[in-house]
Amino acid sequence: MSASAAVVGAGVAGRLLALKLRRCGYEVTLFDKEPASSLAACSFAAAGFLAPLSEGGASSEPLMVRLGQRSLPLWQDLLPTLPLPVQLGLKGSLMVAHQPDVSALQERFARLKRRFPMSPSEWVDPTRISQLEPALAESGFQAGIYLPEEGYIQSHAAMHALQQAHSNEGITAFYDTEVRHVAAHRVVTTQETLSFDHVFDCRGFAARSDLKALRGVRGELIEVHAPEVKLHLPLQLIHQRYPIYIVPRGDDIYAVGATCLESESLGPVTIKAGLELLNAVYQVHPGFRFAGIHRLVANCRPAFNDNLPQVHHQSGLWRLNGLYRHGFLLAPVVIDLLLRHLAGDELSSDERGIFIPGAN
Numbered sequence: 001m002s003a004s005a006a007v008v009g010a011g012v013a014g015r016l017l018a019l020k021l022r023r024c025g026y027e028v029t030l031f032d033k034e035p036a037s038s039l040a041a042c043s044f045a046a047a048g049f050l051a052p053l054s055e056g057g058a059s060s061e062p063l064m065v066r067l068g069q070r071s072l073p074l075w076q077d078l079l080p081t082l083p084l085p086v087q088l089g090l091k092g093s094l095m096v097a098h099q100p101d102v103s104a105l106q107e108r109f110a111r112l113k114r115r116f117p118m119s120p121s122e123w124v125d126p127t128r129i130s131q132l133e134p135a136l137a138e139s140g141f142q143a144g145i146y147l148p149e150e151g152y153i154q155s156h157a158a159m160h161a162l163q164q165a166h167s168n169e170g171i172t173a174f175y176d177t178e179v180r181h182v183a184a185h186r187v188v189t190t191q192e193t194l195s196f197d198h199v200f201d202c203r204g205f206a207a208r209s210d211l212k213a214l215r216g217v218r219g220e221l222i223e224v225h226a227p228e229v230k231l232h233l234p235l236q237l238i239h240q241r242y243p244i245y246i247v248p249r250g251d252d253i254y255a256v257g258a259t260c261l262e263s264e265s266l267g268p269v270t271i272k273a274g275l276e277l278l279n280a281v282y283q284v285h286p287g288f289r290f291a292g293i294h295r296l297v298a299n300c301r302p303a304f305n306d307n308l309p310q311v312h313h314q315s316g317l318w319r320l321n322g323l324y325r326h327g328f329l330l331a332p333v334v335i336d337l338l339l340r341h342l343a344g345d346e347l348s349s350d351e352r353g354i355f356i357p358g359a360n
Contacts, residue, residue, distance in 0.1 A: 002027045003197040006187045008179050010034070011043040012155070013320055013331045014202035015162035016078075020335055021200075022169050029172045029196070031187060033206070036163065036175040039156075042204050045221055045299035047247040047255035048155030048328050049234050050075070051093050053112060053119055053147050054243075055326065061308055063350060064326065065116065067333045074332035075153060083168055084161035087250055089232070090151035094124075094133055096144040097238040098283065105238045109145050122146040135230050135285060152234045152247045155328055179203075182210065184316035198342075201319040204302040205264075211312065211321055216264035216300030219325060220273040221257035223294040228287030229254065237280055244280040253294055256281045260325065269296040301325050309334050311341070312356045318342075 007018040010032035022028045052068025097105040124144045130137035181188035182201045208214045234247045247255045303324040312319040
């Protein structure tokens, strides 16, 4: 008889883990408090920017960058096996700056070269910027950094494709189901207590009552519909307060984000954040001046003190959390390591570092 596994939480980590477990032969049951059609999960607030160096290389832990670099080929392997199309753009990313912010961009480039000398990166002038991204030919950007081993994934499409794969491959899903307690071998809902060989807690910020060190980091994002803009690469605009990224979503939709506030508020996008994001994107391409606001999104990313993921484990219970603002970037490799650890494979000291014995 196949071993049974419960996955609690249907964000990108939960959906991806459920599918991987099923393909490893487990009988999988997925639980989530939201309806199947809901966009409330933190993963639906993600732009899908797959950028280990430009997102994290300047300041984050080297481990985050190394893990992120390993995730990109994992997405390449997985997406062709899903039942719905998901666009994966891996032609690089651009960091750009107007003249007042060029010095900040230079500092960032120097830091990248110093910390990750073997990772490819290129300082680019206006001519090279327009070659890489023709839509920016008249942008007025004075300098940029091209990172050829980065890209993006259509995050919403990935979430829907994973959900459809669950249905196709025999995963039992209980959406719109409140889980009151997660424990070793046991999931307690408002209706019943269910037993499993393994329980995997992927609830993100909602698991903070069980993971005392977990905190929420608020992010705000705006989706805009801009038919006059034809960007092919994800961009980061070096901004006085924080980098602003712009990621293509397809169908002339662009994700513009994101603030990063030490706050656990789940309130709507603030006027201040909205104005800053819109003002920044207004400067990138004239076509954004006529864009329509498609959706405003605010949510809390789950993070530990070092902003690195952790897998807390004991017999019968695994808690995967702390993906911070790198859910789509890190989920494939963290889940790969979890499954290898579960199978008893030998891990490197780096890889073992994300595993924390004990469930809390």
